């Protein structure tokens with residue numbers, strides 16, 4: 001399975017210029033990666049910077065800050081790399097949103113929200129859903145997540161579904177129970193799309209107040225695609241996020257095994273779903289995860305804000 005290295009930038013950086021520099025730094029450093037194995041690279045800037053990031057990734061030159069671009073071209077020229085190959089490489093970085101509204105798939109009177117249609121329109125391909133920070137600060141639950149997953153599926157956006165237990169649950173031995181409950185959103189989703197009868201269509205319609213604008217058959221088709229190729233599950237124990245308390249690779253492998261069992265129980269095709277780990281991953285501790293067959297990649301927070309660290313993590317997955 002091709003591993004994923006995903007940078008979740010959360011509410012960082014503070015300025016557009018820093019965002020462009022970070023993305024350009026990653027693109028530059030990626031040129032140096034020795035690719036023994038393929039690896040999918042994705043970053044998730046904040047909503048306000050997504051457009052600029054998409055423009056930068058989509059064009060050779062136009063969206064680049066002039067000084068930055070000239071410096072970058074000089075750097076590439078010194079290495080004998082043409083800007084054309086930069087374009088090819090840069091375009092291999094995918095973009096994710098950090099959330100999407102549950103309230104509509106498209107447009108409406110929902111102040112402050114961003115929809116799947118809007119993300120798709122600017123070139124975003126994936127959305128991170130159910131991050132523990134969203135669950136904690138916005139009370140995100142399976143009901144709203146189901147709506148979000150359906151909106152993403154309908155518009156062909158991939159979903160990185162985050163699951164993970166709190167420290168209290170971990171200490172109480174409740175990890176599997178918590179994960180099983182969080183993963184139920186996928187069971188509901190798959191159940192809804194598998195049933196071609198009217199009841200299933202009603203399920204889909206009931207989950208969206210603008211249901212009359214959605215064709216259930218199209219939802220089903222988009223959802224089947226999502227099942228096969230546009231779904232990633234990210235195991236992120238809350239106690240490991242931003243704390244430096246990284247879970248051991250043995251713990252992670254065991255939990256990933258549990259998640260795999262749950263997924264396959266929902267549908268056999270989910271044997272192919274990448275299951276990645278997140279929580280205090282950095283360039284120093286990544287090698288063990290990259291070497292573990294049960295870990296299909298990583299979701300990186302803090303260490304993704306430094307281009308060199310992030311690309312070192314990519315290098316680790318390209319080497320193993």
Ligand code: 13P
Pocket residue numbers: 008131236240241242243244278279280281299300301302303
């Ligand atoms: P850290 O890598 O900073 O622990 O964050 C992980 C995370 O929440 C990624 O989504």
